[in-house]
Amino acid sequence: MPVEIWVNPACSKCRSATAALDAAGVDYTVRRYLDDPPTRDELAAVLERLGLEPWHITRTQEAVAVEAGLAELTRTAADRDRWLDALAAYPRLIQRPIITADDGTTVVGRDEEALATVVAHSVDQGRVDQGRVDQGRVDQGRVDQGKRA
Numbered sequence: 468m469p470v471e472i473w474v475n476p477a478c479s480k481c482r483s484a485t486a487a488l489d490a491a492g493v494d495y496t497v498r499r500y501l502d503d504p505p506t507r508d509e510l511a512a513v514l515e516r517l518g519l520e521p522w523h524i525t526r527t528q529e530a531v532a533v534e535a536g537l538a539e540l541t542r543t544a545a546d547r548d549r550w551l552d553a554l555a556a557y558p559r560l561i562q563r564p565i566i567t568a569d570d571g572t573t574v575v576g577r578d579e580e581a582l583a584t585v586v587a588h589s590v591d592q593g594r595v596d597q598g599r600v601d602q603g604r605v606d607q608g609r610v611d612q613g614k615r616a
Contacts, residue, residue: 470495484576504558516573521550524562
């Protein structure tokens, strides 16, 4: 799977990101991370690729952040494992969309610059195919698993 995007279909940034990938003809797979949450190890790997810490991709304003105990955690290496555990246990806290590519390109696709990075790498890696099969496409809050000619 060359490019994967972690989405919450109810999120406007996720819909914008998939629309930008579609417009550019990028082959990608959608992962509804609330239905198929990333493991702690997957989160750690994505953070390594992003060069970020868990608190950098945490939606601390979500109501569930209190339940997850985030207020008591420091943003230090001492609590890093607890942050990862919280993200794995409460995937709603994960900032979205996260886009990963098999060449190591990984971004939090919340702005045009981040999306442009993925598109540019996809073009360079030959992942752009106008006649592709969509493995998943967000469209008005749902994911299509159908084919596109």
